Amino acid sequence: MDNIVIFGAPGSGKGTYSTALVKEFGYNHISTGDVLRAEIKAGTKLGKIVKGYIDQGQLIPDEHMIDILAGVYDSMLDGPGVIFDGFPRTIVQAKALKDMLQERGEKITITINLNVSEDVLMERLLRRAKIEGRADDNEETIKKRFKVYYNQTYPLIEWFKNEGVLSEFTFKGDTNLIIKEIIEKVASL
Ligand code: ATP
Ligand code: MG
Secondary structure (H helix, E strand, C coil), X not given: CEEEEEEECCCCCHHHHHHHHHHHHCCEEEEHHHHHHHHHHHXXXXXXXXXXXXXXXXXXXXXXXXXXXXXXXXXXXXXXXXXXXXXXXCHHHHHHHHHXXXXXXXXXXXXXXXXXXXXXXXXXXXXXXXHHCCCCCCHHHHHHHHHHHHHHHCCHHHHHHHHCCEEEEECCCCHHHHHHHHHHHHHCC
């Protein structure tokens, strides 16, 4: 089974490229952001815990995330593979992912790191704010999310590199081109 991590800053297109890979290869898709927003919408106990963190642009504590992830992953074991979108976001989560996969005889196949300049990210997120109305897509919270990304998530690139699973993709103005590059890379695995 393929276990693909899509990695990048807020607004880097993790959801877009995940959807393209699902369409091309029939993978299952875990978007931790989507899972959390669904919990909030359904008014669950977990939803009530996580809402404050998301609205403040902060990460949800690792222990909650790790429990959620294992539950969702186990419902996807009979497909061709799983895309992890928005997880891991900390070194603790990365190690937990590695352990969880190992316990199931699996490993990270590849990490797709999306490089996008910060002005493009901000412009996209502000545009998305108007369309989707996400509470955390306002300029102040976006800036906090960038900070959280650079402090807590960006250092993971080195971890993925050491694991020998890092593959870099740089956005140069054309979404379709980068989709093509990612699909070619995944097809060659
Ligand atoms: P995009 O989806 O456009 O790349 P994003 O990365 O900011 O943007 P999501 O992945 O949807 O958006 O995450 C939204 C929020 O959900 C985060 O700011 C954080 O509060 C919470 N969250 C999502 N995944 C995790 C995680 N793995 N660990 C901790 N918090 C998370
Ligand atoms: Mg997303």
